[in-house]
Every structure is written in structure tokens, then in C-alpha cells.
Amino acid sequence: MRRSRTIRRLMATTLPAALLFGSVNSTAVAEPLKGDQMSTYGLAGGIDTPTAQMLEDGTLGASVSWSEYGRRTNIVFQLLPRLTTVLRYSRVEGINDYRNDGYISDRSFDLRLQFLDEDQDGWRPAVAVGLQDFIGTGVYSGEYIVATKTVTPKVSVSAGLGWGVLAGKNRTIDVDDEGGTLNAGDWFSGGPKPFASVSWQVNDKLNLVAEYSNDKYQARYNNGNFFQQGDAEPGNNLNLAAYYRFGESYQAGIYSIGGETFGMQVSIALNPREAPYPSGLEKAPAPVRPRPALAADPDGWAGTWAQDPTAQPAIQQALGTALDDEGQILESMALNANRAEVRIRNQRYISQAEAIGRTARLMTRALPPSVETFVITSTADGVPTSSVTLRRSDVERLENTEASQIAAVAQLTDAPRSAPGLVRTPDVYPRFRWSIQPYWDLGIFSAEDGLTNEVGAEASASYELRPGLFLTGTLRQRVFGDIDQRGPGIPGVQRGEYYSAKEYESNPDLASYNGIPRVRSDTRMYTGNTSPVIPELTLAYYAKATDNVYARVTGGLLERAYGGVSAEVLWKPVNSPLAFGAEINRVRKRDFDQLFDFRDYEVTMGHVSAYYEFSNGFTAQLDVGKYLAGDKGATVSLSREFANGWRIGAYATKTDLSAEEFGEGSFDKGITFSIPLGWATGVPTRERVSADLRSLSRDGGAQLNVNGRLYDRIRDSHSVELYEGWGRFWR
Missing domain, CATH: 3.30.300 (GMP Synthetase; Chain A, domain 3)
Structure with a gap:
């Protein structure tokens, strides 16, 4: 039965509301139904089909699956106890684009909300609703409603209705779609089909899965092109898998699709509440000494x-x-x-x-x-x-x-x-500190390059002349890697064709396109240097204007691509979850050798910011202002921090550039994570492993990467953050 347009619109508009309001509800009657088996799409599930299960709250995981149909690399985060998010980068076999390589690279994003609990003593299953590939180009686009019931302590059964690929009815893909649009009008359209799975936990290590799936592994484009992924569609609807767990965090498995195609999968899941060294390895503090009589x-x-x-x-x-x-x-x-x-x-x-x-x-x-x-x-x-x-x-x-x-x-x-x-x-004072250590730059989610990296040595030094006055510098030497220097993409030709570094550097007219300066799309020009480079060399001053107003001024080589002056002010009362800030920067573009020369482009940009810390570890941030390319707009960020220091977040930026002017991706977006090194080693340290994962480097919504911004430096000792970790007071 085909749903009416009214019903489809209702489903498309009420689901985001359910995701929003259901996810922030903290008064659930029972714990969410949990599962630790990841599907090939990176969420708790069967093989290709979803379940209503959730991972442990706060879990950050990754999985990679391979078969003749393609390779899926997934990064999953259990954002809330009932809300799972997945960012996916896939190599889809059997589809040709302008490169005629026999495959395409695709990025996609999923959400799943478990809105009904399982009644373990009764008949009611857990029920979840999900959106699959709802903000990409749509190769894996589909929606579902699924129920899961624990039949015995070792056996669980799931059944649901799926739309799109989950019904074997792939959405028609617009060849001109740059991605990044919701296409909400397509949600829950095209007629659903049922799917099901059963999972048997044989013992603590081995898990067996069988499922009924409708996916035909096909793709259809609006220019009439039709592609069969892999060599042929699955021989039948039955998929089988066996997974084996290593320790608490690792899992590997093999699976079959339709009885004829075989694949492999590996996954890792890290829970911030389950550190390798839960008690830490630091020495015990000196005890309190009572006063004498x-x-x-x-x-x-x-x-x-x-x-x-x-x-x-x-x-x-x-x-x-x-x-x-x-x-x-x-x-x-x-x-x-x-x-x-x-x-x-x-x-x-x-x-x-x-x-x-x-x-x-x-x-x-x-x-x-x-x-x-x-x-x-x-x-x-x-x-x-x-x-x-x-x-x-x-x-x-x-x-x-x-x-x-x-x-x-x-x-x-x-x-x-x-x-x-x-x-x-x-x-x-004065204080001098220095370090020499290796560095590893990793490039992921590039449709043209796949996984790239660069390895080298980095020397850093900081000289604190007086309270609040710092001279800081970093020197890098590349040793090896495949992140090589090249110019941006050539407009008007097939995607994947680039200017050479020599062409781009010698022609000033290429420094902008359609009137938009190339402020980040030429990022690769700052890579591949075989000579030493200076990513940062700054003089920074921090001060306090009043008891709750802070200020920063930083000048010098602010980051690898820009130098100049950055000034910031922040109002942050110690017992308030609310803060306001403002920043202004006057910067000029650095030369590609990352030494002391500059190029012609310069800009004055900045923003005003509002921050709000929620009591459940979430922090929301809104930045409104002018970006590096001169475009104006806003960035919305949401991050979650755990008591042990894990921070995971996401952001999106929309400016007055149109989707066509911005290019592939339509608007800037990404995810961030920061994991304390002490969580993994057990040794107390304030050092962190941090990353900003974005699929594209575009010129719209580009921000300056200046170190030492005030908010994250100040908030550690303020009320919300301080009391979040207060359980360590006597540690």
C-alpha cells in the first residue's frame, strides 16, 4: 500500500521532533535494550538489517566490513542512552562515475532512536526508529521501524518494516546532488517491506546471526544509469554470520549475503566508563594530617x-x-x-x-x-x-x-x-618547556584519495615570560607519507582533476573561484614539504579584565595557513552555565613553505559566541559572524563530556553561500573527539588525543584555527565542569 503524501510528510516532520525530544528525556522507565554486535552499517544490529538495540551509553566505536559489494568504514557514537549516530565512508563496488574506476566513494550519516523499552517480564519488545544515509547522496538511503525482544538470555529476535534500500527499493539518486541535504520528502516513501533477524549468543565469545534482508545492492540515477553493486544481486534473502569477541572491546566476524557472497568485519568499541586502568596508576595522595591538640x-x-x-x-x-x-x-x-x-x-x-x-x-x-x-x-x-x-x-x-x-x-x-x-x-617565572615527539597526520573520508597519512618529527617549545605572557613555537620535519602537495580541483572538468602545485602557485588568478577566495580548498598546498616547516610561532597574552571577564591577544604565525593578530574576550561567571564571547582576527595567508613569507590574501573576520553547559555533560555553542572567505553565517556545535574527560561532539556551519557556491557537501560539518591520554595509560596527564573529522575542506564556513581560545581553558575549574568530576576530590 502506497502512503499518501500527507502521511509521508507527517512521518518526515515528526521523526526529527521525536529524535530531539525523545533523546533529551531523562525519565525513562527502564534501561535501554543494549546490544554489542555491530552490523555492516556500524550500529548495533544484525548483518545488513537494524535492530532496536543500543550500545552502552557514551560508546565510541569503529567498524570496517568488506565484501564484493564494497567496503564500509563506520564511526559510531552512542550520543545518548537511546540515540545512536553513525558517520560512514564507503567504497561501493560496481558503480561507475566520471573516473570509470568501477566503484564510487560515498559518505553517509545515520540516526537511530529507541523510543520504547522492552518489558523483560512481559510481551512488549523494545522499539526503535531510524534514518539511514539521510544526509548523503542516497546510495544507502532508507528508513525503518524495528522491534527487538529478548526471548532467552542468549537469544534475541528482531523484526521491522523498512523503506528505501531496506525494502529493496533504492531511491533515485540525483547526479547533480552535492550531498548534505536532508531530502525529507523521500523519507518513509516507496512502500515498506518486512525484515527480521535472530541472534544467538552461544557463549561469552561466539555470536551467531541469521537475518532476512530485502537489499538488492543496486543503484539508480536520474540520468537513466542503473548499476548492480558487486557481480550480481544476492541469490536469496537469507544472510548468515558468526562473530567472535576478543576481550571487552574487539570483535571479528565472517558473513554471507544471499548464500553466495562472503564478507569479513572487524570492530572496536571503547566505553569511556570502562578504562583499561579504572583506578589509575598514580600514586596515592598524602593523607590529611589532623592538627595537634x-x-x-x-x-x-x-x-x-x-x-x-x-x-x-x-x-x-x-x-x-x-x-x-x-x-x-x-x-x-x-x-x-x-x-x-x-x-x-x-x-x-x-x-x-x-x-x-x-x-x-x-x-x-x-x-x-x-x-x-x-x-x-x-x-x-x-x-x-x-x-x-x-x-x-x-x-x-x-x-x-x-x-x-x-x-x-x-x-x-x-x-x-x-x-x-x-x-x-x-x-x-620565567619558565621554559620543550618537547620532541613524532607526529602522524591522517586524512580520511576523501572520495578521491581514500586513506592518506604523513609521519614526521615535531619539536615544540613554550617560554612563559611572566604570568599570562607566552612565546610558543613548533617546528616540523616530514619523514614520509602520501599526503602530497597539489592545487585545488579544476572547475569545469570532471571531479578529481587538480591543478599542479606549480600551476596554482604561479597563477594568482587561481586563488579564487566565482569570486570566493580559496581559503581552505587549497589546503593540500600546505602539505608535502620535505624541508622543515613552522606550523605555529606566536606571542600570546592572557588577562582578566574583571572577576568574570577574560581576555586573550595572540599574534604571529597563528596556524599553518594564516598569520596575524587574534583578540578575544569572554564573559564566564564561575557558577553560571551560560557564557558569552567575542573574537576578532586580522589575518593574512601564509606562503606554502610555512616559513615567514605571506601571500596577497588578507581578511578581517570574527564572531560572537554563546555557550551553555547542561548538567548532563552536554555543551551547546553558537557562533555567529564572518568567516575566512568573507562569507557570513553561523556555526552550531554540540558536545558531550564525561566525568573522565572524554569529549565527543558535532558541528555544522551554514553561511550566505549557496549550496552550489559551497560545492560538494552543501555546507560545512564534522565531528570532533578528544580522549585523555591518561584514560588509556592509567598515568595521570592532561595530554589528549584529539581529532576533527570532516569529509571535505571547502571555503565556505571556514574558521581560523588559533590555539588557546578562552572557553575551554577557563571552564575546567568552573561549576558545571568542576562538579562533574568532583568524585575525584579524594582520589
């Missing part, structure tokens, strides 16, 4: 020691040495008979609460008994960001209780720019 130290309790001019220097030196052993810097200290304020820079712990807790312990050991009030002020780049005030008696009384109890008696306030009596610790 009054009779044992009457002078210490009386505070007469404070009149001795040698007392504070000796105490400050002892405390600074102890903090240094904990990976922290005692920048300054104010001390009197009853109160002590220390200003610390945390260089080791991913959670600022852990740094504060260890500092409080050390203060009980270093300070005379008359000092009852502890003020621990956190700093970032030499600027005070927040102050936590504690009573010493509370620290002594609550050491062996839950961290929530010390949180209840702690007072968090904005840190003043200066405080009376603060004495800077000798020899803290």
Missing part, C-alpha cells in the same frame, strides 16, 4: 608564628615543593594567622577537582594549626579562574566520606584578579 602546640594555635617574617617563605617553599611532586605549580600564596590562599596551576590531572583535593590535603600538612580557612584558587595560563574555599576542620572531618559531603560545604566563587598579601613563589 592545643596543649601540644599552643604557639601554633595562637597564631604568633605569623609575626615571624621568615615563616611564610619557609611554609611557601615547603608547600611548593610538595605540590611540585604532585604535578602542580604553586604560583603565589597569601598567608595570615587564620587564612591561607594558594594559587595553583594543575599540570597533571584531567579533573581539576582532583588537583584541588590533593592541594587541600597538602595544606593540612604544611600550615600551622591556627589556619582554619583554605582558599584554593585555580589558574589557567597565569590567569586566576575560580576559588574554592574550605574550612580546615571540614577537610579533617570528611576525608573518609563521600566526595559529595565535602562539595556541600565547599564554596566556589569567581577568583579576583589579585588578592591582598599574595606573594609570588620564587623562580616560577
Whole structure:
């Protein structure tokens, strides 16, 4: 039965609403039905068909599957307990485009929402709705509603209705479609067909799957071209698979499609709540030292020691040495008979609460008994960001209780720019730090290049002349790789044809196209250098204008493609989830050798920003302004951070450039992730492994990549972020 246009529109418009409002509902009656078997599309599922299962909340995973029909590389993130997202890059065999290679490379994106729980004691299954390849060109486009029921502890059954490829009715693909459009009018259209799967968990390692699938592995274009993926369509609708698990995170399997075509799959799933070293490998903190009885130290309790001019220097030196052993810097200290304020820079712990807790312990050991009030002020780049005030008696009384109890008696306030009596610790400034380490640049999701990489050595140095004033530089030397220098694509010819580096550099007229400057589409001109390059060389100054207004000015070689001056201001009260900022940049394009020469293009650009931190670990950001190419628009970002420091997010930018002017992809978008190195090694460190995954480098919506932006530096010691990790206070 064909659905009416009204019904199709209703489904197309109510599903996004269900995804939005259902995903933020935190009052579900039961835990989501979970599964750990990934389908060839990267979500929890059968082989090619979906199920209503979810991965563990927060899971970041990847899978690769191969068969004669193609190769699918999936990156999956369990954004919420009931909402799964997948970004996919595929090599689809049997389809020809302008290159006539016998395959195409395709990018796609999926969403799945589990909106009904399984009743494990009754008949009701879990039910989910999903959109498959709903923002790509549509090779895998389809929608579904699916139910899954646990029959026995080891057997689960799924059945559903699928549209598009899930019904064996591929959508007609527009040959001129650049991707990036929703095409919501096609959702749930074309008539559904049923699909089903059964999964048998034989033991802790082995899982067997059988499914009924309608996918014919075909593609149809609006210019009349029709392609059969692989050598032929599946011989029947039955698919079979066996998967074997290695440890907690890895899985490998083999499968058959239609009884005639065989494939392989490997997958990895990382859960931020399941670190390889859950307790960490850092040494235990020094215990709280209770104060002696009054009779044992009457002078210490009386505070007469404070009149001795040698007392504070000796105490400050002892405390600074102890903090240094904990990976922290005692920048300054104010001390009197009853109160002590220390200003610390945390260089080791991913959670600022852990740094504060260890500092409080050390203060009980270093300070005379008359000092009852502890003020621990956190700093970032030499600027005070927040102050936590504690009573010493509370620290002594609550050491062996839950961290929530010390949180209840702690007072968090904005840190003043200066405080009376603060004495800077000798020899803290100037400070010089350097490192030499390998680097690995990875290029993925390119339709023309596939997976590319570059490996080399990187030397970095930072010289802190005074509080807030930094001279920073990086020197790189490429060793090997296949990310070679080349110009942008040649307009008016088949996609995949590029100007040579020599052609592009020698012809100034190529520096723009259709009046749009090439600000990022010539990114590959900044690669492939065999001589040393300087990706960054800057002088940056951080300051605090008022108790809750921060400022930054950075000048020099800001990134590998641009140099100039960047200025920023941020309003961020310590106890507010809301923040506002503004940034302005005057930059000029660097020469391709990444040394000290510049090209002709320069621009003044910037944006105003709003940030909001939700209590469940999500942060939303809106940037509105002018971008590198002079286009104007807005960027919306949403990220999620876990208590152990994992950060995963997504962003999208839309400007006044049309989809045609922007080119393939229609608008700028991508995903980001940042994983603390200490999560994997167990050794405390603030170092992170971070990446920005975007499928294309286009000129529209291009932002300046300047290091040291204020918001992420400031928020670690502010209320939402600080209390998110407060469970580590006594760690």
C-alpha cells in the first residue's frame, strides 16, 4: 500500500521532533535494550538489517566490513542512552562515475532512536526508529521501524518494516546532488517491506546471526544509469554470520549475503566508563594530617608564628615543593594567622577537582594549626579562574566520606584578579618547556584519495615570560607519507582533476573561484614539504579584565595557513552555565613553505559566541559572524563530556553561500573527539588525543584555527565542569 503524501510528510516532520525530544528525556522507565554486535552499517544490529538495540551509553566505536559489494568504514557514537549516530565512508563496488574506476566513494550519516523499552517480564519488545544515509547522496538511503525482544538470555529476535534500500527499493539518486541535504520528502516513501533477524549468543565469545534482508545492492540515477553493486544481486534473502569477541572491546566476524557472497568485519568499541586502568596508576595522595591538640602546640594555635617574617617563605617553599611532586605549580600564596590562599596551576590531572583535593590535603600538612580557612584558587595560563574555599576542620572531618559531603560545604566563587598579601613563589617565572615527539597526520573520508597519512618529527617549545605572557613555537620535519602537495580541483572538468602545485602557485588568478577566495580548498598546498616547516610561532597574552571577564591577544604565525593578530574576550561567571564571547582576527595567508613569507590574501573576520553547559555533560555553542572567505553565517556545535574527560561532539556551519557556491557537501560539518591520554595509560596527564573529522575542506564556513581560545581553558575549574568530576576530590 502506497502512503499518501500527507502521511509521508507527517512521518518526515515528526521523526526529527521525536529524535530531539525523545533523546533529551531523562525519565525513562527502564534501561535501554543494549546490544554489542555491530552490523555492516556500524550500529548495533544484525548483518545488513537494524535492530532496536543500543550500545552502552557514551560508546565510541569503529567498524570496517568488506565484501564484493564494497567496503564500509563506520564511526559510531552512542550520543545518548537511546540515540545512536553513525558517520560512514564507503567504497561501493560496481558503480561507475566520471573516473570509470568501477566503484564510487560515498559518505553517509545515520540516526537511530529507541523510543520504547522492552518489558523483560512481559510481551512488549523494545522499539526503535531510524534514518539511514539521510544526509548523503542516497546510495544507502532508507528508513525503518524495528522491534527487538529478548526471548532467552542468549537469544534475541528482531523484526521491522523498512523503506528505501531496506525494502529493496533504492531511491533515485540525483547526479547533480552535492550531498548534505536532508531530502525529507523521500523519507518513509516507496512502500515498506518486512525484515527480521535472530541472534544467538552461544557463549561469552561466539555470536551467531541469521537475518532476512530485502537489499538488492543496486543503484539508480536520474540520468537513466542503473548499476548492480558487486557481480550480481544476492541469490536469496537469507544472510548468515558468526562473530567472535576478543576481550571487552574487539570483535571479528565472517558473513554471507544471499548464500553466495562472503564478507569479513572487524570492530572496536571503547566505553569511556570502562578504562583499561579504572583506578589509575598514580600514586596515592598524602593523607590529611589532623592538627595537634592545643596543649601540644599552643604557639601554633595562637597564631604568633605569623609575626615571624621568615615563616611564610619557609611554609611557601615547603608547600611548593610538595605540590611540585604532585604535578602542580604553586604560583603565589597569601598567608595570615587564620587564612591561607594558594594559587595553583594543575599540570597533571584531567579533573581539576582532583588537583584541588590533593592541594587541600597538602595544606593540612604544611600550615600551622591556627589556619582554619583554605582558599584554593585555580589558574589557567597565569590567569586566576575560580576559588574554592574550605574550612580546615571540614577537610579533617570528611576525608573518609563521600566526595559529595565535602562539595556541600565547599564554596566556589569567581577568583579576583589579585588578592591582598599574595606573594609570588620564587623562580616560577620565567619558565621554559620543550618537547620532541613524532607526529602522524591522517586524512580520511576523501572520495578521491581514500586513506592518506604523513609521519614526521615535531619539536615544540613554550617560554612563559611572566604570568599570562607566552612565546610558543613548533617546528616540523616530514619523514614520509602520501599526503602530497597539489592545487585545488579544476572547475569545469570532471571531479578529481587538480591543478599542479606549480600551476596554482604561479597563477594568482587561481586563488579564487566565482569570486570566493580559496581559503581552505587549497589546503593540500600546505602539505608535502620535505624541508622543515613552522606550523605555529606566536606571542600570546592572557588577562582578566574583571572577576568574570577574560581576555586573550595572540599574534604571529597563528596556524599553518594564516598569520596575524587574534583578540578575544569572554564573559564566564564561575557558577553560571551560560557564557558569552567575542573574537576578532586580522589575518593574512601564509606562503606554502610555512616559513615567514605571506601571500596577497588578507581578511578581517570574527564572531560572537554563546555557550551553555547542561548538567548532563552536554555543551551547546553558537557562533555567529564572518568567516575566512568573507562569507557570513553561523556555526552550531554540540558536545558531550564525561566525568573522565572524554569529549565527543558535532558541528555544522551554514553561511550566505549557496549550496552550489559551497560545492560538494552543501555546507560545512564534522565531528570532533578528544580522549585523555591518561584514560588509556592509567598515568595521570592532561595530554589528549584529539581529532576533527570532516569529509571535505571547502571555503565556505571556514574558521581560523588559533590555539588557546578562552572557553575551554577557563571552564575546567568552573561549576558545571568542576562538579562533574568532583568524585575525584579524594582520589
